[in-house]
Amino acid sequence: MRNMESTAIILAAGEGTRMKSSLHKVLHKLCGVEMVDYALAAAQAAGVERPVVVVGHAAEAVREHLAGRADFALQDKSTGWGTGHAVMSAQAHLQGEGKVYILAGDMPLLTGEDLLALGRAVDAGAAGAMLTAVLADPTGYGRVLRDAQGTVERIVEQKDCTPAQAQVREVNASVYCFRIPALLSALPRLKNDNAQGEYYLTDVVAILRGDGERIAAVETAAEHCMGVNDRVQLAQAEAALRRRINGALMRGGVTMIDPERTYVDAGVKIGRDTVVYPGCVLQGATRVGEGCTLLPNCRLLDAVVGDKATVESSVLLSCAVGAGTTVGPNAYLRPGTRVGAHCRIGDFVEIKNSTIGDGTKVSHLTYVGDADLGEGINLGCGVVFSNYDGKSKYRCTVGDRAFIGCNVNLVAPVAVEADAYVAAGSTVTKDVPAGALAIARSRQANLAGWVAARKAEGKL
Numbered sequence: 001m002r003n004m005e006s007t008a009i010i011l012a013a014g015e016g017t018r019m020k021s022s023l024h025k026v027l028h029k030l031c032g033v034e035m036v037d038y039a040l041a042a043a044q045a046a047g048v049e050r051p052v053v054v055v056g057h058a059a060e061a062v063r064e065h066l067a068g069r070a071d072f073a074l075q076d077k078s079t080g081w082g083t084g085h086a087v088m089s090a091q092a093h094l095q096g097e098g099k100v101y102i103l104a105g106d107m108p109l110l111t112g113e114d115l116l117a118l119g120r121a122v123d124a125g126a127a128g129a130m131l132t133a134v135l136a137d138p139t140g141y142g143r144v145l146r147d148a149q150g151t152v153e154r155i156v157e158q159k160d161c162t163p164a165q166a167q168v169r170e171v172n173a174s175v176y177c178f179r180i181p182a183l184l185s186a187l188p189r190l191k192n193d194n195a196q197g198e199y200y201l202t203d204v205v206a207i208l209r210g211d212g213e214r215i216a217a218v219e220t221a222a223e224h225c226m227g228v229n230d231r232v233q234l235a236q237a238e239a240a241l242r243r244r245i246n247g248a249l250m251r252g253g254v255t256m257i258d259p260e261r262t263y264v265d266a267g268v269k270i271g272r273d274t275v276v277y278p279g280c281v282l283q284g285a286t287r288v289g290e291g292c293t294l295l296p297n298c299r300l301l302d303a304v305v306g307d308k309a310t311v312e313s314s315v316l317l318s319c320a321v322g323a324g325t326t327v328g329p330n331a332y333l334r335p336g337t338r339v340g341a342h343c344r345i346g347d348f349v350e351i352k353n354s355t356i357g358d359g360t361k362v363s364h365l366t367y368v369g370d371a372d373l374g375e376g377i378n379l380g381c382g383v384v385f386s387n388y389d390g391k392s393k394y395r396c397t398v399g400d401r402a403f404i405g406c407n408v409n410l411v412a413p414v415a416v417e418a419d420a421y422v423a424a425g426s427t428v429t430k431d432v433p434a435g436a437l438a439i440a441r442s443r444q445a446n447l448a449g450w451v452a453a454r455k456a457e458g459k460l
Helices: 035-045 059-066 083-089 112-123 180-189 203-210 231-251 450-456
Strands: 006-012 052-055 071-074 099-104 128-134 143-146 152-156 170-179 215-219 281-283 299-301 315-317 344-352 361-369 371-373 384-386 396-398 409-411
Touching: 006 035, 006 083, 035 059, 035 099, 035 112, 052 059, 052 083, 059 071, 083 180, 099 112, 099 180, 112 128, 112 170, 112 215, 128 203, 152 203, 152 215, 170 180, 180 203, 203 215, 361 371
Parallel strands: 006 052, 006 099, 052 071, 128 215, 281 299, 299 315, 344 361, 361 384, 371 396, 384 409
Antiparallel strands: 099 170, 128 170, 143 152, 143 170
């Protein structure tokens, strides 16, 4: 067996009209990743460094998305159509004696191992290999026809099937591997005299068989062959990917109370012994440490959560939370926020573009924006960092071990130094020295008889 060098052609030229979308079909996301990226990942897992993507409809959008990660070939519909014509459009990229994988950009459940299995069959001497699956309902798929010895003879598309052929349940997954010279010899002989007037890549199988070449068939799970043509199939494929992602996380030591109601993007990492409750949505490049607890209905996007932290019913966006910290319920950590270890970020707290030192408590009903807080600080209920004057934003700083009372406004730019106290109800506009008590509120005055007088005047 000789292991040939390989390339790949990814077909992404179709209009995808059934998606009913202005966005190209292969750019729709599943589990946070564009559909075509799953095809790239499968090709790369099979050893292809830089695949060729055939583009047509919305070509610039696909090129822009894949810039620097793929080469491109343009399928010109005026000169033909169909999968065979798409591969003809990429012929200039096929050189040498190696092998080429051909796959569709709308099959997000295909794996690198599926391609490698095809490649091994070609390395063993077959001119080509095709991926097949046995479906309970094969409607819409091309049927795999075999001879009496079980050898693949040809593929017949659904619209060209006879009634007997339509009963065949083994279907073509439209994923192939060919020796490049064999494929190049067959492509000029494709014809479009069929029900759809298209050049079928499937006809390459019959052409090579007629040349006396052997075509191997490699069966895979039916789920791997699923293509996405509309929003229903998009949801079905995403559910399957989610099961795959969640299954891998659970096998790696993560507990999911209800994996069917836990939504984790493909790029998310979660440490072992972390418990994830239902309704959690983990997106982007989120990283969750070991031994954490994510209680119901959290959303984390590009967030980093340290070991043994707890997050409850909160939103964390492009932020970091230290080890042993608790967040929520109903907290909102916005981009640029960095919370230290063993902090308490409580209910209805919003933090934006701020640093919170280790051991600091921001327990409830507080807004911290554009501020730098030290360690061991206590913020009372209803504290507001007034960071915006209507034109510009400014920062506040609060030193270690400071105590900020309830309903305090800190009008930036202002500094509260280490070990200082700010009395409840104060509006602070000047720096507070270390160890000082700041009181910035009106002196209370009680006016005896005021209510009765007002009522007598008819004003109450």
